[in-house]
């Protein structure tokens with residue numbers, strides 16, 4: 669029986685969630701593939717940290733080339749986070765003939781074409797379902813069952829940390845700092861949560877969605893972006909007295925001249941609107957296609973197991989192509 673061999677870059681929140689999901693569902697995954705799946709090497713700095721899983725010591729390496737140069741490794745999963753060295757590592761993996769799966773929206777949004785083109789030039793696959801909407805299968809649906817559409821609009825909650833903070837401030841009366849700390853402890857936030865609370869993470873995801881839906885690349889820095897750092901309990905109360913909730917919304921749409929417009933900002937949403945009732949780390953995204961009309965995606969947009977589910981979904985798809 670063939671073994672699909674994986675090199676994992678980063679055993680943090682999502683690396684650990686991916687590892688756990690593979691262990692939890694190994695028999696289902698391996699019987700789907702009729703092949704074994706093994707994470708053979710892991711790039712990490714700290715091999716002593718308690719992650720709540722047992723990983724044989726000999727799997728760890730501090731040298732990324734041990735993974736890129738290993739002829740036995742089929743797929744590299746990048747879960748380091750940040751733009752660099754993650755981008756350089758993914759490019760090295762692709763150039764060494766490895767298929768790559770990543771959840772890293774920051775690196776993808778910053779270097780979208782270089783990563784996509786390098787995969788094409790080297791005849792390997794780059795997949796990134798987990799980079800937008802965590803466990804929600806949005807990218808594969810846009811590029812699969814919905815690809816017959818000309819897309820008109822995408823609008824929704826794309827960041828779990830800020831939605832968690834706003835929910836806890838609105839429903840539980842928590843203050844901003846306590847809610848953020850909670851989100852960090854549950855593994856929703858970025859290593860530097862500035863990216864979450866300033867709306868940068870949602871902008872990164874909007875960049876990826878616009879590239880796929882409208883074939884238009886807009887760098888995240890060029891998306892008008894406002895985060896939630898100025899949202900106080902008083903503003904939340906004011907919204908409530910107007911029958912609204914405050915949500916951080918990412919929005920891109922085709923205007924009457926066929927131009928694509930885009931923004932990320934907190935918005936007052938009527939309490940009866942579906943987006944007003946998306947709570948905690950859940951995300952929800954409306955997509956409008958000219959044939960299908962409105963489609964709504966909903967699910968956990970952050971967290972180790974939901975994101976691990978999306979990462980492994982990509983791994984399984986690639987493995988099926990390898991095994992064909």
Ligand SMILES: NC(=O)C1=CN([C@@H]2O[C@H](COP(=O)(O)OP(=O)(O)OC[C@H]3O[C@@H](n4cnc5c(N)ncnc54)[C@H](OP(=O)(O)O)[C@@H]3O)[C@@H](O)[C@H]2O)C=CC1
Nearest residue numbers: 678679680681682712713747748749771772855859970971
């Ligand atoms: N958290 C979530 O819910 C989601 C996260 N993502 C994305 O998944 C990716 C991983 O996120 P997450 O797991 O939360 O991040 P973490 O910071 O928890 O994990 C990253 C891990 O990689 C290690 N690492 C980073 N750089 C290096 C390096 N150069 N060499 C060796 N090890 C390194 C870190 O070690 P150290 O701690 O020592 O720095 C850490 O253990 C990010 O791109 C994130 O945006 C996507 C969807 C959801």
Ligand SMILES: N[C@@H](CC=O)C(=O)O
Nearest residue numbers: 827828829857858970
């Ligand atoms: N920090 C991100 C993680 C998932 O993409 C978020 O909170 O949504």
